Amino acid sequence: MEIKGEAMPKYTFSIGLIPVQDFIEEATRCRDLRAGSALLSWFTASSLYYLQNTHNAFFIIPRFEDNELETIAQADFKKLLDDVEYSIPNRASGYLEADNEANLNDIFHTLNEKLLDLWQTIYDKVIAAHRTWINTSYLFSYFTKPSLCPVQLIGVAKQATTDNDLENLSIIDTEYANIKLTRPIEPWPGLPIPKCQQCGKREAIGPEEFHDWIQWFKNKLSNELWVKKERYIDQKEALCPTCLLKRFSSYLSKPAFGSTSEIAGRVWLNRAKTIEEFKALLADIEEIKQMDFPDPDSLFFKSSINRYISEEKDNQIKKQLETILNSRKKYESFINSKPNIAIKNEPSSYLAVLMFDGDNMGRHVKENLENHNKLVSFSKTIRKAYGKKDNEIGSEIFYIGGDEGLLLAPMESVFKIALNIQKFFNDTFNSNGKNSKITLSMGVAVFDRERPLGAAIRLARQALAKAKDLKDKNGLTIAVQTASGNVFSSTAHWGPDWQRVSNAVNYISGQSLDQYRLSIGWAYEVEKYLESLPDGQWGKESFRNAVKDEIKRITKRKIQEKDNPASGENVKNSYDNRTQGKRAIDTLWEALDGDNWFTKTLKGRVISEQLHLIAFLCRESGYRVTEGTNKEIGAEE
Known part of the structure; x- marks a missing residue:
């Protein structure tokens, strides 16, 4: 951008909301997650719209469509809850006009005052929406005003000395990073009452004395009808004023949000x-x-x-x-x-959080601003594919902004969504047929529907960090937290590894297009076999080939005829001769890429982790799996 006019000095600036990750992760219900995401987008859009109107701000990153900021900033909050289309990034950089540096301080101070006003607006909307019964509740005698706004804006600005956007952006990014790392944290001594069960940081709403809180407030609140019905909070749930206001703000939207049980099923x-x-x-x-x-x-x-x-x-x-x-x-x-029907008698109790983020995108954007336009296109592709609630794979978007996103989905859809998102990203940045070396990493957390959502989001973030720890990043980590709280994971770069795992899951769960399937015992037996092998031998080609041959023999014993889910009847074509059996085995082995999967110079432990994941995803899905062995197909030639 060429800096226009000389009426006021032009400043390069960068502002962002903090703390974003902690605020998003403070969620026990899907409503909490959606409300938190909508609030962040609303706060950001309102702040940027103010800068645009009063200080002639021009945004380098992100780029906004005409009237986009105005639409979000002036929208009724209910509309933001209902439509993920209004998600925007929580940080922006660009140019603005100011008289001097003192004026800049006033601008940033005003922005944080406006955040307090927006937080007050949400409080007023909540009170107005529930006025018919709110005054009769013991809870709201302690909720006569909103808490302090849980997020704040931090910013930095320097007078622009060049017309080069990329140079100015590089300078201001360094300054912003320094400010973010050195921001002061106010001490808080706390009160002798229970902590909020959602954020785990702030004190739960109610009397300030522990005895009063337990003996009087909590007991009376638990007996109120709206709490008994768990309409807004659970009977045993203790929330701080901040998390309570976020929870109630989600009910400003009348359409029901999918619960974790609903999404899982x-x-x-x-x-x-x-x-x-x-x-x-x-x-x-x-x-x-x-x-x-x-x-x-x-x-x-x-x-x-x-x-x-x-x-x-x-x-x-x-x-x-x-x-x-x-x-x-x-x-x-x-x-x-009816053993031939494809599904079990109830849904899987597991669902997944999918969190993705471009690798080194800040650097790539600063090197070429056209990459930011591609990110906008990528976001639109994700929204189009997964933004509608009735999409066939059951996903629900909670946040999409540039190269970042967070979705919830049924466990059965994890691989289809993950592999598609990675393909969308590659197609966006490799549209000219050249490898742009711009990559994406993803973390997936599979968790039980009755476990806290916030913990699953944190696990997904840890999985994402693990994927980014790979050499050159560009990877996927799938972490599983079982109903009992145990955690295990598998990590690999995008490509053949995850395609093999995905194909194996499809064959065991009966979702492949072929007329045969694997029993779930295949994954268990191969995993057990690999774990019995010494790690030190994997560098020898003869050892790897022997392993591959043994696993192929196990596969022969575990391949079976596939039922036809549409009719519920057995497929009449039985493998009663070795020619048909060999054709089935060769086709499945090729789909698993067995010749490469089991002869890689990886330790057996790495492949065992993949097989452990395969077995879990198949066993706990809503699809039926089989346990038996087909001796006819497994017969040696």
């Missing part, structure tokens, strides 16, 4: 809806939705139904829960009698 539910015997159960769950039940989608899980029945005090709701349980038993009995 999306792929399974799409299949189940095609089964006639499922419709009675679905109708019973639809009926309880009309009774203001807190999480009706959790009722596809037998353990949840039984827990709700044991805890429910409302006789009408309890009766409907028992009706749902009976319908579920009938459906379960039907599914169990």
Whole structure:
């Protein structure tokens, strides 16, 4: 950009919200995550729109479409909750006009004052939206004003000495990084009451004395009807004023957000809806939705139904829960009698957080600003593919901004989404047929629907960091946190490794297009075999070839005929001769890239991690797997 006019000095500036990661990770419900993301976009857009209007700001990074900032800044917050299209990055750099450096300090001070005003606006909207019952709650006697805004803007500016955008951007980025690292942190001695169960940092709302909080406030609050119904908070949940306001702000949107139970079950539910015997159960769950039940989608899980029945005090709701349980038993009995139907009798209890980030994108953008325009295109591609709630793979976008994004999805969709996003990114930056060497890394956290969402987001961030620790980055880490809290992971660069794992999952879960499948015992048996081998021998080609031959023999024993999910009948073509059996084995072995997968100069432990992940994803998915061995196909020639 050529600096225009001489009325005021021109300054290069960079501003950003902090702390972004901590604020996003303070989430126990999907509503918390969506509200946090929407608030950050609203705060950023409002601040930038102010600079644009009052100080003639021009933004180098990110570039905004005409009226984009105005649309977000002046939108009703409900609209931002409902549409992920309004996600924008939480930092911006560019030029602005100011009289002098003292004026710059006033500008940054004004921006933080405006954040407080926006936080007050959210509080006022929450109080107004719930005024019919809010004054009768013990909770709101301690919520007469909003807490301090949980985020702040930090910024830096220097007078521009050149017309070169890239040079100015490089200088201001260095200054911003220094400011971010050295910002002061105010001490907080704390109060002798329980901490917020969501952020784990601030004190829970209520009296300041521990005895009063436990004996009086908590007991009375737990007996209020809206808490009993877990409409806004759980009965045993303690939230600080900040997390409470964020939670209530999410209810300014009337459309229901998908809960973790709902997202976990999306792929399974799409299949189940095609089964006639499922419709009675679905109708019973639809009926309880009309009774203001807190999480009706959790009722596809037998353990949840039984827990709700044991805890429910409302006789009408309890009766409907028992009706749902009976319908579920009938459906379960039907599914169990039809082993060729592709899905289990209930959804997977696991779902995934997918978090991605471009590798060294700041440097790439500063080297060529056209790369930023490509990031805008990439974001639009992701929104188009996964932004609609009724997309066939069940994903839900919570944040997309440039090269960064965060999605939730059913466990069954993890590989399709991850591999597609990486392909979208490569296609965006390699559209001219040349390798741009601009890459993307991703971290995925697979977690149980009843475990805290915030912990899963942190695990996804750790997985992303692990992927970026690979040489040249450009990788994917999938970490799994089991229902019992154990964690394991697998890491590799994009490419053949993850394609093999994806293909193996498809063959075991019966989702490949071929007419045969692998039993889940294949992954267990190969993993066990690899773990029995000495690490020190993997450098020898003869050793690797012997390993490959043994694994191929295991594969022969574990390949089976595949059921036809559409008709529920066995495929009539049986492998009753060695020619057909060999064709099946060769096709599957090629799809697994077995000749390369099991002869790599990797330690057996690395491949064992991949097999452990394969077995878990297949065992815990909503698709049926088989356990047996096909001796006919496994026969030696």
